[in-house]
Amino acid sequence: xxxxxxxxxxxxxxxxxxxxxxxxxxxxxxxxxxxxxxxxxxxxxxxxxxxxxxxxxxxxxxxxxxxxxxxxxxxxxxxxxxxxxxxxxxxxxxxxxxxxxxxxxxxxxxxxxxxxxxxxxxxxxxxxxxxxxxxxxxxxxxxxxxxxxxxxxxxxxxxxxxxxxxxxxxxxxxxxxxxxxxxxxxxxxxxxxxxxxxxxxxxxxxxxxxxxxxxxxxxxxxxxxxxxxxxxxxxxxxxxxxxxxxxxxxxxxxxxxxxxxxxxxxxxxxxxxxxxxxxxxxxxxxxxxxxxxxxxxxxxxxxxxxxxxxxxxxxxxxxxxxxxxxxxxxxxxxxxxxxxxxxxxxxxxxxxxxxxxxxxxxxxxxxxxxxxxxxxxxxxxxxxxxxxxxxxxxxxxxxxxxxxxxxxxxxxxxxxxxxxxxxxxxxx
Amino acid sequence: xxxxxxxxxxxxxxxxxxxxxxxxxxxxxxxxxxxxxxxxxxxxxxxxxxxxxxxxxxxxxxxxxxxxxxxxxxxxxxxxxxxxxxxxxxxxxxxxxxxxxxxxxxxxxxxxxxxxxxxxxxxxxxxxxxxxxxxxxxxxxxxxxxxxxxxxxxxxxxxxxxxxxxxxxxxxxxxxxxxxxxxxxxxxxxxxxxxxxxxxxxxxxxxxxxxxxxxxxxxxxxxxxxxxxxxxxxxxxxxxxxxxxxxxxxxxxxxxxxxxxxxxxxxxxxxxxxxxxxxxxxxxxxxxxxxxxxxxxxxxxxxxxxxxxxxxxxxxxxxxxxxxxxxxxxxxxxxxxxxxxxxxxxxxxxxxxxxxxxxxxxxxxxxxxxxxxxxxxxxxxxxxxxxxxxxxxxxxxxxxxxxxxxxxxxxxxxxxxxxxxxxxxxxx
Numbered sequence: 001x002x003x004x005x006x007x008x009x010x011x012x013x014x015x016x017x018x019x020x021x022x023x024x025x026x027x028x029x030x031x032x033x034x035x036x037x038x039x040x041x042x043x044x045x046x047x048x049x050x051x052x053x054x055x056x057x058x059x060x061x062x063x064x065x066x067x068x069x070x071x072x073x074x075x076x077x078x079x080x081x082x083x084x085x086x087x088x089x090x091x092x093x094x095x096x097x098x099x100x101x102x103x104x105x106x107x108x109x110x111x112x113x114x115x116x117x118x119x120x121x122x123x124x125x126x127x128x129x130x131x132x133x134x135x136x137x138x139x140x141x142x143x144x145x146x147x148x149x150x151x152x153x154x155x156x157x158x159x160x161x162x163x164x165x166x167x168x169x170x171x172x173x174x175x176x177x178x179x180x181x182x183x184x185x186x187x188x189x190x191x192x193x194x195x196x197x198x199x200x201x202x203x204x205x206x207x208x209x210x211x212x213x214x215x216x217x218x219x220x221x222x223x224x225x226x227x228x229x230x231x232x233x234x235x236x237x238x239x240x241x242x243x244x245x246x247x248x249x250x251x252x253x254x255x256x257x258x259x260x261x262x263x264x265x266x267x268x269x270x271x272x273x274x275x276x277x278x279x280x281x282x283x284x285x286x287x288x289x290x291x292x293x294x295x296x297x298x299x300x301x302x303x304x305x306x307x308x309x310x311x312x313x314x315x316x317x318x319x320x321x322x323x324x325x326x327x328x329x330x331x332x333x334x335x336x337x338x339x340x341x342x343x344x345x346x347x348x349x350x351x352x353x354x355x356x357x358x359x360x361x362x363x364x365x366x367x368x369x370x371x372x373x374x375x376x377x378x379x380x381x382x383x384x385x386x387x388x389x390x391x392x393x394x395x396x397x398x399x400x401x402x403x404x405x406x407x408x409x410x411x412x413x414x415x416x417x418x419x420x421x422x423x424x425x426x427x428x
Numbered sequence: 429x430x431x432x433x434x435x436x437x438x439x440x441x442x443x444x445x446x447x448x449x450x451x452x453x454x455x456x457x458x459x460x461x462x463x464x465x466x467x468x469x470x471x472x473x474x475x476x477x478x479x480x481x482x483x484x485x486x487x488x489x490x491x492x493x494x495x496x497x498x499x500x501x502x503x504x505x506x507x508x509x510x511x512x513x514x515x516x517x518x519x520x521x522x523x524x525x526x527x528x529x530x531x532x533x534x535x536x537x538x539x540x541x542x543x544x545x546x547x548x549x550x551x552x553x554x555x556x557x558x559x560x561x562x563x564x565x566x567x568x569x570x571x572x573x574x575x576x577x578x579x580x581x582x583x584x585x586x587x588x589x590x591x592x593x594x595x596x597x598x599x600x601x602x603x604x605x606x607x608x609x610x611x612x613x614x615x616x617x618x619x620x621x622x623x624x625x626x627x628x629x630x631x632x633x634x635x636x637x638x639x640x641x642x643x644x645x646x647x648x649x650x651x652x653x654x655x656x657x658x659x660x661x662x663x664x665x666x667x668x669x670x671x672x673x674x675x676x677x678x679x680x681x682x683x684x685x686x687x688x689x690x691x692x693x694x695x696x697x698x699x700x701x702x703x704x705x706x707x708x709x710x711x712x713x714x715x716x717x718x719x720x721x722x723x724x725x726x727x728x729x730x731x732x733x734x735x736x737x738x739x740x741x742x743x744x745x746x747x748x749x750x751x752x753x754x755x756x757x758x759x760x761x762x763x764x765x766x767x768x769x770x771x772x773x774x775x776x777x778x779x780x781x782x783x784x785x786x787x788x789x790x791x792x793x794x795x796x797x798x799x800x801x802x803x804x805x806x807x808x809x810x811x812x813x814x815x816x817x818x819x820x821x822x823x824x825x826x827x828x829x830x831x832x833x834x835x836x837x838x839x840x841x842x843x844x845x846x847x848x849x850x851x852x853x854x855x856x
Contacts, residue, residue, distance in 0.1 A: 019716045026576065027573070030573050133572075133718065134717075134720055135567035135720070142738060144738060146735075147451070148450070148454065274702065286561075288451075288561065288731065289724060289734040290724065292562055294563075295720065295723070296718065306572065306574050307717075308574075310571050310572060312574075313574060
């Protein structure tokens with residue numbers, strides 16, 4: 001029997017307990033022995049729980065788990081940076097293997113944690129930290145191990161994808177859809193980590209560190225959220241043959257790695273364009289395998305529980321068979337994350353301009369002087385003096401676009417610059 | 429150093445050699461030591477090869493590999509049932525682990541081979557046998573291990589998917605597109621195993637045996653190919669909101685398992701409907717994870733090579749670290765594959781009938797008497813005496829449809845029954 005210490009009995013923790021109970025027999029066959037949840041760390045021992053669990057296993061003292069010699073495997077599902085990170089290190093130091101779904105801890109401290117696990121001869125698995133139940137971490141480490149991965153594109157945050165899907169389908173405003181998502185439980189009461197793109201940034205940093213065998217400094221990842229996306233942009237994207245997604249990108253580029261998260265125009269015919277609602281997807285290109293995509297529910301009690309229990313099964317199987325499997329260090333190679341100003345992209349640019357002769361000429365001159373050339377121009381003629389002007393550029397370094405914007409603002413007949421959204425087209 | 433004996437240097441074999449050479453350093457880091465191709469079994473030692481390989485490693489004698497004590501790992505890429513199966517067993521008997529992409533051998537003899545490997549304490553991996561480079565076998569065994577899998581739907585044959593895609597997009601006939609696919613190398617000169625559905629049947633049998641922890645008798649799998657699909661059916665499917673795909677299905681059902689391969693109407697909005705050309709996909713539903721789909725190139729030198737080299741890396745890593753990893757037997761549970769006559773499906777039925785009053789009433793009476801109720805009726809009025817009549821039924825057991833067809837043929841004004849295609853809608 002393998003004894004497990006569970007840290008946290010919230011949404012995912014309860015899912016893990018449920019799955020382990022529902023599929024007990026099949027799990028026992030796969031591990032080769034039965035699994036027992038020996039102790040569960042909770043904040044409040046007396047809280048009413050919707051779960052069939054023996055109250056004697058509950059504890060509010062972390063020492064009952066990390067200092068417990070009976071426990072082989074610690075499953076961390078508290079979330080957040082601390083004390084989760086501390087507990088994980090404590091468990092490893094005591095010779096226990098760890099399974100976690102904590103993207104924040106893995107993105108920020110993964111290298112250190114994996115190094116410690118290697119020293120102590122224990123395993124650390126974190127399939128649940130990215131993409132909920134979609135098999136992605138292990139396939140990237142194992143099934144795609146023969147490939148040099150060139151690019152990863154991910155829709156890695158269910159909340160923002162739900163909001164963008166609703167805005168696209170129903171033509172409703174960001175704030176309105178966000179409020180509804182909060183009411184339905186699809187967005188948290190403090191949705192900033194999702195909306196501002198940080199959740200997706202942690203996840204792409206984790207995927208990129210595996211794919212590019214490196215350690216990614218999370219502070220070097222460019223992040224932009226979806227709160228600035230208007231219904232006008234979504235409608236114009238549609239007219240131009242695109243959809244807007246919060247895309248997490250990890251690419252090899254000339255001088256290092258290109259890692260970023262931002263709203264992105266994606267061609268409507270691309271498989272990622274069809275990933276809707278709370279679904280997540282990872283699309284990648286490897287030199288041998290070509291293009292591969294995985295798709296599924298990226299969050300939630302049962303999908304994330306599925307990933308966590310899969311990790312538990314693998315680690316428990318190894319413990320049971322007496323195997324020593326130390327995590328390989330994915331940080332062999334030093335890569336620089338290239339500054340966003342140096343990255344080339346196509347851009348969608350929406351301005352309000354006065355409907356006068358010569359305005360377009362002035363604008364295109366500014367752009368041309370800054371090495372920005374245009375792929376398409378869409379001018380909406382209306383019976384007003386101020387009209388929208390929509391431009392899509394050819395790929396150009398971000399710094400030139402920024403310089404152009406400064407100069408465009410000085411043109412008298414440019415009333416406002418409303419949107420600047422990157423377009424992913426060349427390599428996707 | 430881990431020494432490999434490669435059986436076969438055809439398309440996939442050459443891909444494996446190329447990938448191992450291209451990504452040598454990264455593979456060495458992942459394994460923990462370097463890999464060497466010690467011997468390669470070929471038919472013709474003197475053949476000119478487009479490959480940078482030392483001619484001294486080539487041999488035409490299988491004994492140089494399976495009896496070679498230096499070789500730790502045998503990679504079987506000859507294909508076909510024999511002598512491949514014999515060589516695999518021979519290698520296992522000599523204590524060597526095996527990696528293979530041979531769907532025929534695994535579908536027919538997998539249980540026996542895994543049992544033998546277990547006895548001898550060696551590994552057998554076969555990721556390349558299904559879905560080319562798409563990670564599917566290992567994710568099903570590991571990342572989704574926490575789930576009770578309810579259903580698997582696969583587009584598992586690239587040749588037939590290419591042909592159906594071309595027929596759909598260009599309105600061209602089966603024979604014409606097949607001839608073109610053969611010219612382009614997308615279909616073999618003898619395409620029967622692809623066209624008739626057997627290739628997909630081997631693959632779904634392999635996936636189902638893992639998902640349902642059982643041994644599938646391949647002869648109990650119902651198989652129907654795409655050679656009967658007409659452009660009319662494809663066009664009518666489109667009008668009714670479907671696309672036609674060669675679908676491989678593995679489901680749990682009331683009295684056992686429902687495993688089959690046949691052309692199928694799929695709702696146009698379903699993710700599988702968008703899998704085009706030579707792409708493959710596996711869509712499954714697990715009790716915890718919900719719906720998950722993986723998508724990628726299902727065949728070819730480099731994609732299949734990617735899967736084979738991934739297996740080589742995993743097995744070599746285990747051999748290098750001295751781990752003994754014996755395959756778990758997936759055959760614990762006895763399931764019966766339910767006869768197709770007992771399976772319930774909706775059906776698309778296309779007939780030619782005389783355009784006379786009372787004909788539809790006669791037809792619906794026959795159907796009703798046989799428990800077949802209709803979900804929709806499409807009658808095309810034309811300026812001819814014989815018109816097409818298209819029916820879609822509610823789910824009904826196959827035996828009742830077959831009985832109905834026999835009786836419909838006897839109605840004088842039913843000129844011909846042109847098509848009967850299953851519709852997947854309820855559970856997909």
